[in-house]
Amino acid sequence: MSAPTIMSTRIITSAPIITTRPRKIVIVGAGFGGLAAAQALRHAKAEITVIDRRNFHLFQPLLYQVATAALSPADISAPIRSVLRDQVNARVMLDKVTDIDRGRRLVLTEGGRAVAFDYLVLATGARHSYFGRDQEWAQFAPGIKTLDDATRLRARILLAFERAELEPDPAKRKALLTFLVIGAGPTGVELAGAIAELARKAVTRDFRTIMPESASIVLIEAGPRILPSFREGLARAAARSLEAMGVTLRVGQAVSEVSAEGVTIGADHLSAGTIVWAAGVKASAAGRWLSAEMDRAGRVRVERDFSLPGAPDIFVIGDTAAHADAEGRPLPGVAPAAKQAGAHVGALIAARLAGRAPPAPFRYRDRGAMATIGRKSAVVDLGRLRLTGLPGWLLWSLAHVWFLVGFRNRLSVATSWFWSYLTWERGARLITGQEIDGTRPALPPAGRREAA
Ligand SMILES: Cc1cc2nc3c(=O)[nH]c(=O)nc-3n(C[C@H](O)[C@H](O)[C@H](O)COP(=O)(O)OP(=O)(O)OC[C@H]3O[C@@H](n4cnc5c(N)ncnc54)[C@H](O)[C@@H]3O)c2cc1C
Structure with missing residues (x-):
């Protein structure tokens, strides 16, 4: 029975109560950005919940090979649970996010769940855009x-x-x-x-x-x-x-x-x-969930560290974020950019949790482009x-x-x-x-x- 102990502690000490419960980090989307963020947090003392509407991570760059019968669907996808199997601080939730209650710090899902977060990373990607048609x-x-x-x-x-x-x-x-x-x-x-x-x-x-x-x-x-x-x-x-x-x-x-x-x-x-x-593509609905400022493609405008302006514990990364560097150059909507953003945000949250100095400011390393014919x-x-x-x-x-x-x-x-x-x-x-x-x-x- 621990309740009396807590009560007596409260009476004896006048020090502020420090919460030692693990911080709750919710990552929505297990694409390139979301997985990189989760993996960068593997040593963090935190409870990480990765929510995705699919049970697999998809390697989109080779989708066209499935569409033209060169590869099978299973060749370019991996179950999210197996990717995160060895990461004991992470759990996977198969559900579709439908909204975010910023005031109560809850992620709301189609399955009727309300998932509490201390830190939130949104990495929900993009979908097609037909220019209004x-x-x-x-x-x-x-x-x-x-x-x-x-x-x-x-x-x-x-x-x-x-x-x-x-x-x-x-x-x-x-x-x-x-x-x-x-x-x-x-x-x-x-x-x-x-x-x-x-x-x-x-x-x-x-x-x-x-x-x-x-x-x-x-x-x-x-x-x-x-x-x-x-x-x-x-x-x-x-x-x-x-x-x-x-x-x-x-x-x-x-x-x-x-x-x-x-x-x-x-x-x-x-x-x-x-x-x-x-x-053409347009961003996921993340901007609407957050009531955030968006660009013309529906991407959420974020700070240099990918946090939402005025909300340092909420991050938006990958194809669903509009991020610009110090010179105003936009981050491209490609897999390496999403991965690097995820790794940066993961490291940033891990540093905050551990009371360490934050990582160096984000700098995109453009490793080039390729296309096959x-x-x-x-x-x-x-x-x-x-x-x-x-x-x-x-x-x-x-x-x-x-x-x-x-x-x-x-x-x-x-x-x-x-x-x-x-x-x-x-x-x-x-x-x-x-x-x-x-x-x-x-x-x-x-x-x-x-x-x-
Ligand atoms: C056909 C195609 C070819 C491409 N080729 C290349 C290439 O050759 N090189 C390259 O660098 N990039 C390429 N890209 C772009 C690259 O795939 C994206 O930039 C990258 O996937 C973005 O990563 P992300 O993490 O932002 O989103 P994604 O990888 O798209 O992941 C988003 C995740 O969020 C989940 N999600 C979305 N909405 C919800 C919701 N409401 N609730 C729960 N989960 C949700 C999705 O299921 C998905 O798992 C290509 C894209 C496509 C479509």
Whole structure:
């Protein structure tokens, strides 16, 4: 019975009561930023709760390989519980956060929980943005942000070939074999290259009526060139590689309409069976939960140490934060930036808990950018080291295998890539998530296809 002891202590001493209970740290999101924050706190005397709406960490940079049947979903994801298995101060909660009560310092979830925090780290990432046309365009031009998005897109791409094989009308067949990718940043470039390779190499001998290699793959970009975040020379090399693979580039051309039948660019209409969106993102709802100041993309404006202005115990990191350095340069929305922010915030909280001096102010270390264009070509910009073609692809492959979470995933991805390098095979050519109904017409409009 400890209660009387406490009572007598209170009477005897007039010193302030010091709470010795472990501090509660809640991290929302186990993506690149959230996991890095949790891992930086592994030695902290604290109770860490990592909340995610999914039970796995997702390696988004390789999502396009799931969408184009090169890798399986499990290759690029790792259960959050197993990642944090050995970190005894951390527990994992599978739930979706819906709001934050800043006054009472509670995280509120869809499952009806109210999770108390002393420190809060929000790392909830970003989602697609259709520049205000989300309601109309998202159904016809899905993007890839989640594993479900990627497996749905994989089904769309593979179904397009299947339906073309059964389609007697040449015009409809041509439309089915047309793939449009909107947005020529790294994701759009990688996706267009991978679809071209699928059509021109992986499935060429598998159909009897159609010639998959005759498929038309069009990469559309509103800006003046592809890969705007890369140096011009590397972007030009990437454009040449794409064209050599038969990808048509439409640069400086903004899409004005997207429908079940295709897209409109100025006076042109392009009919297509598959349209993919890789053009824009907006931040998660974290800014709304916090009633915080946000930028145009919905990202929460944070201080240099990622804390919310006026709330030094609440941090926002990764794709959902708008962070600028002393010169006002914005932090890019890429995985290394999210990881470095997570590591910094974790170290900062650990230092505060231990009564140590805070870590040095945050400084982003830009390790460069990479994008792959098919099986044997990539552009790599590491500052002084710039690579294209096969050397670029080898470095790109090594880096991605290295950064994957978990030994099993590294081994599995390396083996899959080695195998498809030798054979062009795509091991994950599965149409899942829908029963194929042979009584349906061969060419349902793309928009109605998923609802059917
Ligand atoms: C297709 C694609 C390709 C990319 N390629 C590259 C690349 O090649 N190189 C690169 O550096 N970057 C790339 N990126 C960007 C990179 O993935 C992001 O910058 C990075 O994931 C951001 O990390 P984050 O921690 O902020 O968010 P994320 O990694 O997105 O993690 C957010 C986490 O929060 C969880 N979450 C969200 N909302 C809630 C909620 N309400 N409740 C509970 N949990 C929630 C999610 O489930 C997720 O686990 C790519 C992104 C995409 C989509």
